[in-house]
Amino acid sequence: AQSVTQPDIHITVSEGASLELRCNYSYGATPYLFWYVQSPGQGLQLLLKYFSGDTLVQGIKGFEAEFKRSQSSFNLRKPSVHWSDAAEYFCAVGGDTGRRALTFGSGTRLQVQP
Amino acid sequence: EPEVTQTPSHQVTQMGQEVILRCVPISNHLYFYWYRQILGQKVEFLVSFYNNEISEKSEIFDDQFSVERPDGSNFTLKIRSTKLEDSAMYFCASSGQGGSGNTIYFGEGSWLTVV
Numbered sequence: 368a369q370s371v372t373q374p375d376i377h378i379t380v381s382e383g384a385s386l387e388l389r390c391n392y393s394y395g396a397t398p399y400l401f402w403y404v405q406s407p408g409q410g411l412q413l414l415l416k417y418f419s420g421d422t423l424v425q426g427i428k429g430f431e432a433e434f435k436r437s438q439s440s441f442n443l444r445k446p447s448v449h450w451s452d453a454a455e456y457f458c459a460v461g462g463d464t465g466r467r468a469l470t471f472g473s474g475t476r477l478q479v480q481p
Numbered sequence: 482e483p484e485v486t487q488t489p490s491h492q493v494t495q496m497g498q499e500v501i502l503r504c505v506p507i508s509n510h511l512y513f514y515w516y517r518q519i520l521g522q523k524v525e526f527l528v529s530f531y532n533n534e535i536s537e538k539s540e541i542f543d544d545q546f547s548v549e550r551p552d553g554s555n556f557t558l559k560i561r562s563t564k565l566e567d568s569a570m571y572f573c574a575s576s577g578q579g580g581s582g583n584t585i586y587f588g589e590g591s592w593l594t595v596v
Contacts, residue, residue, distance in 0.1 A: 403587070410572060410589035411524070457524060461585075468514065468526035468537055469585060 369394045371460050373472035380448050381480045388443040388475050390432075390458030400441040401459040401469065402432055411457065417441060428452070453479045483507040485588035487573050493594045494563055502558045502591045504573030513556045514574040514585065515548065517541070524572065530556065563595045 370393040380386055392398055399418050403411040415426025422434040432443045441458060455476050459469040486505045494500050506513050515527040528538040530548055545561045556575075560567055570590040577584075 401584075411587040413584060413586065416584055459524075468529055468539070469516075470526070471524040473523045 369398070369460050369470045371458050371470055371472035373456075373458055373475050375475045376473070377476045377478070379478040379480060382450050383447050386443075386445045386448045386452070386477070388456050388458075388477070390441045390443065390472060391439050392441060392458070392460045393439065394460055399461045400432075400434060401461070402426065402430070402441075402443050403457045403459060403471075404428075405455045405457065405474075407454070414443070414456075448477075448479055450479045450481065453477055483586075485573055485575055485586055487571075487588040487591050489591055490589065491592045491594070493596060496565060496595055497562050500560045500563055500567075500593060502560075502571050502573070502593070504556045504558075504588060505554055506556055506573065506575030507586060508554075510575035510577050510586075512536075512576045512585075513548075513550070514576075515558045516572040516574060516587075517569040518572065518590075519566075519569045527558075527571075560593075563593075565595050568593060568595045 372391045374389050401416045402414040404414050405411050414430050415424050415432055417424050417434045425431050430443060430445050432441055434441050455474045457474045458472040461469045485507055488503045513530040516524050517527055518524045525541060526539050528542045528548055529536045533550060547559045549557050570592050572590045573588045574585045
């Protein structure tokens, strides 16, 4: 069965600092990986996705993520965080044969200090 | 940009009542989904729907839940007899060619409160 672990429940960074949110997945074949962001009371917005090819993927709002098969990781990064990035971030995996659902991690809540 | 729209944005209902949550998926999409998120918890898959039938469902999606695409544009989730533990944000989503190989786009959610 596929699963996603986001080890950090809550992260606080200063505005302008770099950010890395961790995501580890468990899946038997090539996964399809996603990062979604959820602002308070809002829906899920897709930040970026990895299906195949270049393991470093670029997303919206200056985010990027790197797929590392050897570490079963898909960490999200941003070089300089803005106050508007404060939100909850969810990593998700899909790709199980015959499955069409995504499995989400528990999320990481990002706070940005001025 | 096309988007998934959901109504209502918030509904309060009494325990035991029936609730219908409505969604308009992106127009050329073929796969439709419902997910839910209990406050403070992770997003959980409920059901996927393709070609007018359920293609997959989770253990959460028991007999009190049903889905329907009544008119070719709407996609609904019905909860027959709501329980307190059904209080959650319900997300509708849709995708193009299908499933995990394509991007799933989510709506803004319908917040259901059962009292």
